[in-house]
Amino acid sequence: MIDNAELEALSDEQLSERPFDELVVALQQMVQRLEGGSIGLEESIRLYKHGLRLHAACETRLREAELTITELGRRGVTGAEPDT
Numbered sequence: 642m643i644d645n646a647e648l649e650a651l652s653d654e655q656l657s658e659r660p661f662d663e664l665v666v667a668l669q670q671m672v673q674r675l676e677g678g679s680i681g682l683e684e685s686i687r688l689y690k691h692g693l694r695l696h697a698a699c700e701t702r703l704r705e706a707e708l709t710i711t712e713l714g715r716r717g718v719t720g721a722e723p724d725t
Contacts, residue, residue, distance in 0.1 A: 642663065642666060642667060642670075643656075643659065643663060643664070643695075645691065648667070648691050648694070648695070653694065653697065653698070656694060656695070656698040657697075657698040657701040657702060659698065661702045661703075661706075664695055664698050664702065665699060667695055668695040668696060671688050671691060671695065672692065674688055675688055675689065
């Protein structure tokens with residue numbers, strides 16, 4: 642799990658290299674904290690900024706996965722073609 646201190650220390654590139662599931666869990670936890678309404682304005686803004694970074698990292702990972710799947714489809718992976 643990525644905590645706030647670790648998130649601040651990671652570059653955007655390093656963040657986008659983290660496991661996708663880890664990014665999603667961290668983003669979900671931030672959303673829950675923001676929706677809870679028990680934090681102040683400054684903390685909310687900081688969490689929102691962190692959430693934007695996590696969201697961007699998730700999008701990057703999803704784009705990479707989509708490109709990989711597209712490329713595999715173009716190559717005609719062995720066994721991936723339907724039986725005729």
